[in-house]
Amino acid sequence: MRELHTRLGKLFPLGELTEQRTNLAFVSVPQEHLRALLLHLRDREGFTHLVLLTAVDWLEEGQFQLTYLLADRKNARDIGLRVMIPRDGATMQSIHELWPTAATYQRELREMFGIDFPGSPRVEEDFILEGWRDIPPYRRDFDTLKFAVENYSQRPGRETHDPATHMKQQLYPGEN
Amino acid sequence: MKEELKIRVVKGPDGVEFEVEPLRDYYCEAAPTVMPGAYIKIVEDMFNWARSESIWILGFGTGCGAIEMRPLMTPRFDAYRYGVQWRPTPRQANLFVISGYLSTKTLKRAIRAYEQMQSPKYVIGLGSCTINGGMYWDSYNTIKRLDDYLPVDLYIAGCMPRPEALLAGFMDMKKLIRAGRGEGANLYAENFEWYKANQKRVIHDWDMPDYNW
Numbered sequence: 001m002r003e004l005h006t007r008l009g010k011l012f013p014l015g016e017l018t019e020q021r022t023n024l025a026f027v028s029v030p031q032e033h034l035r036a037l038l039l040h041l042r043d044r045e046g047f048t049h050l051v052l053l054t055a056v057d058w059l060e061e062g063q064f065q066l067t068y069l070l071a072d073r074k075n076a077r078d079i080g081l082r083v084m085i086p087r088d089g090a091t092m093q094s095i096h097e098l099w100p101t102a103a104t105y106q107r108e109l110r111e112m113f114g115i116d117f118p119g120s121p122r123v124e125e126d127f128i129l130e131g132w133r134d135i136p137p138y139r140r141d142f143d144t145l146k147f148a149v150e151n152y153s154q155r156p157g158r159e160t161h162d163p164a165t166h167m168k169q170q171l172y173p174g175e176n
Numbered sequence: 177m178k179e180e181l182k183i184r185v186v187k188g189p190d191g192v193e194f195e196v197e198p199l200r201d202y203y204c205e206a207a208p209t210v211m212p213g214a215y216i217k218i219v220e221d222m223f224n225w226a227r228s229e230s231i232w233i234l235g236f237g238t239g240c241g242a243i244e245m246r247p248l249m250t251p252r253f254d255a256y257r258y259g260v261q262w263r264p265t266p267r268q269a270n271l272f273v274i275s276g277y278l279s280t281k282t283l284k285r286a287i288r289a290y291e292q293m294q295s296p297k298y299v300i301g302l303g304s305c306t307i308n309g310g311m312y313w314d315s316y317n318t319i320k321r322l323d324d325y326l327p328v329d330l331y332i333a334g335c336m337p338r339p340e341a342l343l344a345g346f347m348d349m350k351k352l353i354r355a356g357r358g359e360g361a362n363l364y365a366e367n368f369e370w371y372k373a374n375q376k377r378v379i380h381d382w383d384m385p386d387y388n389w
Contacts, residue, residue: 126381128281129281129317130280130281130284130379130380130381131379131380131381131382132380133380134316137316137317142316144314144315144316145314147316148309148313148314148315148316148320151316151377151378152309152318152319152320152321152378153320153321153324153374154308154309154313154320154321155307155308155309155320155321157308158308158309158313
């Protein structure tokens with residue numbers, strides 16, 4: 001992986017390599033070089049399989065991190081490419097021409113995170129949620145508990161206990 | 177609104193063009209009605225005995241609890257010996273087991289399936305998710321109490337209840353039906369407006385007839 005990173009580093013402005021295992025590593029890449037790097041990895045380096053495309057919401061930094069995980073089946077190794085994009089009006093170029101399966105991930109990301117992928121097939125359509133009106137639910141500023149309380153009727157009588165204080169009262173009822 | 181449900185102009189085989197409004201023309205608009213009991217109690221009791229001995233379940237797994245039904249169908253627990261069996265379509269079933277959490281998307285299908293079932297019909301809520309949300313209490317897309325949306329006859333608590341608990345639940349369901357207390361379908365017909373209002377509050381893209389099939 002180190003050797004691959006050095007080789008790629010000569011062609012693209014890459015970030016530091018984070019090695020999770022000997023056969024799994026992550027590297028960050030600027031948004032504008034992503035497509036060229038994906039093509040290079042797919043056609044020259046044998047990373048033929050797009051395992052997944054997912055997003056992380058870095059709310060405090062005001063950024064979304066997209067992770068493109070690619071697999072090299074022959075050498076049994078994976079590389080993850082991390083791309084940071086601005087959170088406001090999040091848009092990313094679509095990679096559905098490279099891997100048709102990416103279109104599904106992009107539909108999901110648009111629905112769950114509100115990241116737009118212009119040109120991706122059927123990206124405008126509902127994916128999992130039907131008739132969703134609120135902000136995309138996987139964004140971290142979306143309050144699921146508040147949404148659930150407001151939208152779904154709750155059965156009264158449900159209570160929760162902090163385990164530590166509850167057990168203290170159970171075991172030592174007299175003491176405080 | 178789905179494309180196939182929109183009003184459109186169709187040209188018939190005789191060349192005459194006419195307007196089709198699928199929601200009105202393809203489905204029945206009549207609301208469900210309360211089915212009165214038989215004319216004499218002993219006959220109604222006989223009906224209830226027969227109903228309790230032939231519980232046919234709709235094989236529709238809505239959540240993780242569906243996995244508990246497989247051992248019940250197969251020889252290990254073998255629910256068939258109690259007259260309980262699974263059917264592939266709503267028309268053939270009279271018991272709907274809501275097996276676990278119900279997302280709003282699945283709720284829509286569950287309502288469709290329930291309304292297609294023939295009266296008298298019963299609903300069992302399986303697992304704590306159907307009772308008060310269970311571990312999905314703060315989830316953005318699962319309902320928290322099933323009896324707001326469908327008339328529930330019986331709840332089986334647990335997360336998940338074991339197949340033995342389901343068997344015990346089926347036995348209790350039999351007792352309820354035999355005692356003439358399995359009146360879920362009539363409850364649904366009586367409080368139809370209330371159920372519909374609750375259903376439409378969570379299902380935002382209501383693109384089906386109100387009572388339809």
